[in-house]
Amino acid sequence: MRVLFIGDIVGEPGRHAIGELLPKIKKREGIDFTIANAENVAGGSGVTPQLAEEIFDMGVDALTTGDHVWKRREIVDKLRSDNRILRPANYPANVPGSGSAVIKSKSGVEVGIINILGRVFMQPVECPFRVVTEEIDKIKKKTRIIVVDIHAEATSEKIALGWYLDGIVSALIGTHTHVQTADEKILPKGTAFIADAGMTGPFDSVIGRRKEEILTRFITQMPARFEVAEDDIQLHGVIIDVDEKTGRANSIKRVQEKLKADG
């Protein structure tokens, strides 16, 4: 089966890109299942239940999140009630929601998804290596197809987790930096890997925010309000071809699709 993983969707421009480009990509590439990172969907930070539904209606099957998951508190009930949207698994025990899920594709194939946070240059959380193993144990009886979103800053931590999970999951896909890396590969035991899938949103920006305020902040070190940028909208992600019998990946390829100015 062919799985499309879409990098962090940023604000209204990101949602617009999904609405316009996703149906075309799905058709052209024969996509069976689509996962997207939704931590920046609402005004660039967090995600609301309404906006999550909007993205599901556009054809995304499952949503992961990251360190911005709690920015919009309305999402808490949705995280409890809808297993199609995940929060990172390595938050303290008993926080609302789940860090893993098994979701049926339209053709009836069950896809396991795990969402995990890194710890290097990020807020302290439980060990991603230990917690990801616990989550795999929870879902591996139901499906061999497992896609992990490692939401982390440091490429070293993501690469290390790739070696750790090689042959155990179908794909380990990085998110959070909003910059797509060119290191996509199939690891020796059959796990697809990329350190970061990239961003879906405005690229005439600094990782999705208006560049003017970001520059002011860097230059003056004074606080500034960061607004979502508007121009050069693109959808970034990866397409993974997974062998349904073994759960191993056959291929991974990067996607960078531009929204036409009139689109």
Ligand SMILES: [Fe+2]
């Ligand atoms: Fe993000």
Ligand SMILES: [Fe+2]
């Ligand atoms: Fe993040």
